[in-house]
Amino acid sequence: MALSEVKLRNLKPKEKAFQESDGGGMFVEVLPSGGKVWRLRYRLFGKQEKVSLGEYPAYSLAEARQWRADCAALVTRGLSPMALKRGDAIPNDVKPEAKELADAFLKNWCREAIQKQQIKTAAIQAEDTVEAFARRWYAEIVEPNNSNPRNIHRVLEKDVIPAIGGKQIGDVTVTDVLAITDKVKARGADQMALQTRNVLKRLFAYAIAREKAKFNPAAAIEAKFIATAKSRDVALTAAEIGKLLRAIYQSSIKRSHKLALHLLILCMVRKCELIEARWDEIDFDQGLWIIPGERMKKDKDHVVFLTEQALAMFEELKGLASGSEWVFPSTHSLDKPISKSTLNVAVRSFDADVQNFVIHDFRRTASTHLHEAGFNSDWIEKSLAHETKGIRGVYNKAQYADQRREMLKWWADFVDSQIEENRKVIIGRFGKAYNAN
Known part of the structure; x- marks a missing residue:
């Protein structure tokens, strides 16, 4: 006999699961726990399959019978309700009518399968x-x-x-x-x-x-x-900074030239501004280097805030200058500075293993790393002695002294950390060690 709502409600659990048929291969299975599950047996391509709908009364008798009819329609067209229920993909070669039936079946009767497929798809997309x-x-x-x-x-x-x-x-x-x-x-x-x-x-x-x-x-x-090619397409990387400075200090060039190259990257000045520096421009007490306007590209005085490392190098250079007014006196005469080509020749004399490196890269390198570290562009441009163009430049006369001091301190410490990595040479007491002594 076919099932009824009254009979379904009155079915009581037993010690073992049992089944009550509604015909057409569909039955309700009563579990020892009291649960009542709709199931359907059918044959497809000569093999028996079984598929479940869900529990009664979540699915009513009328819904279960409609589900049975929909399953039969799928089987007639060679589609497996069991495969669709477990989330298998609909075959690509099915006819449009069968595809529509399968889609409707999934939407109406395979909520759990759809949820599992959605979770699986989301996991794949997350990867x-x-x-x-x-x-x-x-x-x-x-x-x-x-x-x-x-x-x-x-x-x-x-x-x-x-x-x-x-x-x-x-x-x-x-x-x-x-x-x-x-x-x-x-x-x-x-x-x-x-x-x-x-x-x-x-x-x-x-x-x-x-x-x-x-x-x-x-x-x-x-x-x-993206960017116009310059002497180098990219600034020195952090690793290249360390590699280059270690190569400089391991080379046979003069000690003063080693310090000059190191100061170029710390102070962010142009080569000509450094090699023509005079001792009367350096204020050791205030930690300042004031470059007069006549030696600057824009004819304006430029202030360089000297870090502990830079001051230590200038102290050492003072002893190497032999009383000359120049920070970097010529080898042949204390009355004039080294030539503009001296540091270029020094760089070419050793193998730094840094492709296409030129001295001007120091300024670009400092600018790139400081920008990447999040420092304000105005502080960086002012430290490079660049003039801001347009209306902004007219009104922006700030020197940002405190900010630039802190920024250059960070930069000097950053450069130190690159030198220290894989370090195999003593370069001098330019950081905290110098300050402590």
């Missing part, structure tokens, strides 16, 4: 976000194969992940990449913008290799559209 994939790339490829992966890590964490970390790796566009590089350029770090593009180019090349993306949006942007 393929830019953030997740970038971290995977960094761990699997970058870190094991780079002696200094910190710069790439910084690019990812500071600029890439905050901007597009939640986006699917395969959905990133050229516009997304340009938005990131333009934001970096707005900080005054053109070369870092180019480096960011290069990091993204490598990231998407790996994504393509792993079949997570079909297009490399960073490769579609030529480098010249």
Whole structure:
């Protein structure tokens, strides 16, 4: 006999599960716990299958009978209700009518399967976000194969992940990449913008290799559209700063020339401004170096705030100057400074293993790292003796003395930390050790 709502309500559990049929292969199974579950048996391609709907009364008798009819319609068209229930994909070769029936069946009767599929899809999508994939790339490829992966890590964490970390790796566009590089350029770090593009180019090349993306949006942007090439396409990396300064101090060039090159990066001045420095410009008590306007590019006095490291170097140079008025007197005469080519010749005399390096890179390097560290552009530009153009420049006459002192102190300590890494040479007591003595 067919089931009724009254009979269903009155079914009592027993020690073992038992079944009550409603015909057509459908029955309700009464569990020892008291639960009543709708199930259906049917044959497909000569094999028996069984599928469950859910519990009564969550699914009423009328709903269960409609479910049975829908299952029968699927079986007639060669589709398995059991397979659809467990979340298997609908075969691609089914006819449109059968596809519509399957979609309706999933929507009406497979809520749990749909939820599981949604959770599975969300998990897959989470793995393929830019953030997740970038971290995977960094761990699997970058870190094991780079002696200094910190710069790439910084690019990812500071600029890439905050901007597009939640986006699917395969959905990133050229516009997304340009938005990131333009934001970096707005900080005054053109070369870092180019480096960011290069990091993204490598990231998407790996994504393509792993079949997570079909297009490399960073490769579609030529480098010249991000930053104009200069003597170097990029500033010295943190690792290159340490490598270069260690090479300088391990070389056979004169001690005063070693200190000169070190001071160039700490003080952010031009080469001609340093080699023509006179002792009457240095105020050891105030920690100032005041370069007169006639020696500056803009004909205005320029103040350099000297860090403990820089002061220690000038103290040593004072002893090496043999009483000359010049900080860097010529070897042939104490009455004139070294020539403009002296430091260039010194740099060429040793192998620093830094590609295409020129002395002017020190200023670009300082600017890039300070911008990347978040220091105010006005402080950096003032330390470089750059004049701000336009209306902003007319009204911006501030010297930012305290801010520049703190910024240059951070920069000197940062440079020290790069030298200390893998250090195998004693360069001098230029930091806290000097101050303590």
